[in-house]
Amino acid sequence: MTKPLIALQQIEKSFRGKRRGHWFNWLKPSPGQDIHALNGVTLTVHSGETLCLVGETGCGKSTLARVLMGLVEPSAGEVHYRGKRIDQLSEQERMPYRRQMQMVFQNPYASLNPRMTVYQILAEAIKLHHPSYGRQQVQDSINELLTSVGLPLDIQDRLPGEFSGGQRQRIAIARALSVEPEFIVADEPLAALDVSVQAQVLNLLMDKQQERGLTYLFITHDLAVVEHIASRVVVMYLGRICEIASRESLFSQPQHPYTQALLASIPRLDSLDNAPLQLEGEVPPPTSKPSGCSFCQRCPLVNQRCYEEVPRLLPQRNGSMVACHAVEEGRAWK
Numbered sequence: 001m002t003k004p005l006i007a008l009q010q011i012e013k014s015f016r017g018k019r020r021g022h023w024f025n026w027l028k029p030s031p032g033q034d035i036h037a038l039n040g041v042t043l044t045v046h047s048g049e050t051l052c053l054v055g056e057t058g059c060g061k062s063t064l065a066r067v068l069m070g071l072v073e074p075s076a077g078e079v080h081y082r083g084k085r086i087d088q089l090s091e092q093e094r095m096p097y098r099r100q101m102q103m104v105f106q107n108p109y110a111s112l113n114p115r116m117t118v119y120q121i122l123a124e125a126i127k128l129h130h131p132s133y134g135r136q137q138v139q140d141s142i143n144e145l146l147t148s149v150g151l152p153l154d155i156q157d158r159l160p161g162e163f164s165g166g167q168r169q170r171i172a173i174a175r176a177l178s179v180e181p182e183f184i185v186a187d188e189p190l191a192a193l194d195v196s197v198q199a200q201v202l203n204l205l206m207d208k209q210q211e212r213g214l215t216y217l218f219i220t221h222d223l224a225v226v227e228h229i230a231s232r233v234v235v236m237y238l239g240r241i242c243e244i245a246s247r248e249s250l251f252s253q254p255q256h257p258y259t260q261a262l263l264a265s266i267p268r269l270d271s272l273d274n275a276p277l278q279l280e281g282e283v284p285p286p287t288s289k290p291s292g293c294s295f296c297q298r299c300p301l302v303n304q305r306c307y308e309e310v311p312r313l314l315p316q317r318n319g320s321m322v323a324c325h326a327v328e329e330g331r332a333w334k
Helices: 061-069 091-100 118-129 135-148 165-177 195-212 223-229 247-252 257-264 304-308
Strands: 006-016 034-045 050-054 076-081 101-104 183-187 215-219 232-237 240-246
Touching (some): 006 061, 050 061, 050 223, 061 183, 091 101, 118 165, 135 165, 223 247, 232 257
Parallel strands (some): 183 215
């Protein structure tokens, strides 16, 4: 197998907790108490694939994306791009990699500067990464970008506040494409959009991938989207990876109990049966770092080993990688 485009090795990230004046106590850590967002994540992304990252809110998906992009420093671990370690580089040393790695954020209402016109938003990135471009070259690039994302050329003097959510997300995608990257992190890019607009933006992303040979790390809650676009799927829970599988394997033969519960929660019109695996209890607070399996407090297959030992990601017969003692010991539900 060829070397991965992106390699994350044992990534950990903790945030120092601060006391907050909220009534819900579990999000009110005492001073000095750490919030554990990522706990030893190891992951690879290969050129040309769409790797989908799924899991409940608060499991660390967005934090992992920001660590990968250099927007947040990891507490431990390494980030490699084409075999080169980049997490320790200075901002100046990282600049060539900024051009190759871009990000589309979840909220198009917050990710665009409200005081900049569409022209300024797109021109800023082009001029930064192509300082030799003249005014006409910049204008030609902007015209091409707007056309490629299905926006008219006469919007360049307008501000983001004058557009709908779908149009803003198209502008954000155009900005990400403006420096001709090969890798894009899409962090819930459809979450703030209407369903009809979601389909348009998703089709746009897939078209750009085919045209430009892009590689995606696609973060989403929508398992229907995952089933449609994913090459491989990574399932996370409380800052750890539960399962890595191809799209076909994950939806036909989920191995980890959490993955099974996640897929069973999808409403289906063709079945009136109850979910085969019902989870009890609540997700532990992020200040609590389990000594064993992160899922042990909600798993119906838990035993004493699960409370004491962190499971390793182990290969399965179907090609999946699963971190589960029950699967390893052959007592998981099939």
